[in-house]
Amino acid sequence: MKLLKKINNNFALALDSRGEQIIVEGKGIGFQKMPRELNDLSLITRTYYDTKEQDVSLINTVSEDILNVSADICQYAEMKIGDKLNPNLRFILADHLDFAIERMQKNLQIKMPIYYDIRLLYPKEMEIAEYAVWQIKRKLGIELPESELTGIALNIINSELVSETVGENKDELIEQIAAFIEKSFSMKIDRKAFSYSRFVSHMEYLLRRAKEGQQVSDENLQLYKTVKSEIPEINRCVDGIAVLLKEQGYPLNEEEKLYLMLHVNRLCDREGL
Known part of the structure; x- marks a missing residue:
C-alpha cells in the first residue's frame, strides 16, 4: 500500500495494491512521511473505498x-x-x-x-x-x-435505496437555490465541499416532502417562529427561495421552511459566513 497524502493525524489518502485510491485510518498514520510505501498493514485499522473528495473535507470538519x-x-x-x-x-x-x-x-x-x-x-x-x-x-x-x-x-x-429523481429539473433547481444563497450573502459556495454535497441531499429530501404535501406539526410551527426571529437574514433568504420553489411547483409550508432555514444556516456556517 502506498500512502499519498495526510488528511489529519489519523487519516490519509492511499493507493491499494490494485491502484485504487482509498482513505485509510490508523492511529498516528498521518505522521508518516508521504508519499511512501507502507509495508506494515497492521497500522491500518479501517479502509474506505468509493470515497469522494467531499469525504476528505468532512474528516477535517467533524470530531x-x-x-x-x-x-x-x-x-x-x-x-x-x-x-x-x-x-x-x-x-x-x-x-x-x-x-x-x-x-x-x-x-x-x-x-x-x-x-x-x-x-x-x-x-x-x-x-x-x-x-x-x-x-x-x-x-x-x-x-x-x-x-x-x-x-x-x-x-x-x-x-x-437508489436515489430517486424528484423531477427532470431537480439538479437545475438546486443549482438555482445555491446561486440565490450566494447572491443573498455575497459569498461563493464550494461545490466540491462535503457541506455542499450534504446540502444537495437535504434539498432533494425537501423537494420530495414539498411534492408529497406533508403536514406541519404544532411543535415545529412554534419552533419556526422562534428560529425566524433569531436569524432574520436567513429567514429573508429562505422566503426568497420559497418564492422560487413555488413558481416551480414546490410550495413550502412552515415546517419545510424551518428545515430549509436550518440547512441554509448550516451551509453558510460551513462556508465561513
Whole structure:
C-alpha cells in the first residue's frame, strides 16, 4: 500500500495494491512521511473505498469521536441489514450526528410526524437508530432526544435505496437555490465541499416532502417562529427561495421552511459566513 497524502493525524489518502485510491485510518498514520510505501498493514485499522473528495473535507470538519461512533453504528447496521449500504454511510451519518448534536445544544429540536410510520415500516432501521443514540450517550456522554431517532433511521434507509429523481429539473433547481444563497450573502459556495454535497441531499429530501404535501406539526410551527426571529437574514433568504420553489411547483409550508432555514444556516456556517 502506498500512502499519498495526510488528511489529519489519523487519516490519509492511499493507493491499494490494485491502484485504487482509498482513505485509510490508523492511529498516528498521518505522521508518516508521504508519499511512501507502507509495508506494515497492521497500522491500518479501517479502509474506505468509493470515497469522494467531499469525504476528505468532512474528516477535517467533524470530531474524530463522532467519526468513530459513526463507524461503530455502520458496522452494527451492516450486521443487521447486510452489505447493501452506501459505502460512504459512515461520513454521511457522521455529518448528520454532528448536526443533531449541534441542534440539541442550541435547543432546536424538530418533531418528525412520520416517527410511527418509520417505526412500523422500517423496524430494523429504527433499531439501528436506537443503537446509535445509545452509543452516542455511552461514548460521547451526549443524550440525544427521542425525536432524533427518525432522522438517523432515515439516513440508514436512504443509504439502502437508489436515489430517486424528484423531477427532470431537480439538479437545475438546486443549482438555482445555491446561486440565490450566494447572491443573498455575497459569498461563493464550494461545490466540491462535503457541506455542499450534504446540502444537495437535504434539498432533494425537501423537494420530495414539498411534492408529497406533508403536514406541519404544532411543535415545529412554534419552533419556526422562534428560529425566524433569531436569524432574520436567513429567514429573508429562505422566503426568497420559497418564492422560487413555488413558481416551480414546490410550495413550502412552515415546517419545510424551518428545515430549509436550518440547512441554509448550516451551509453558510460551513462556508465561513
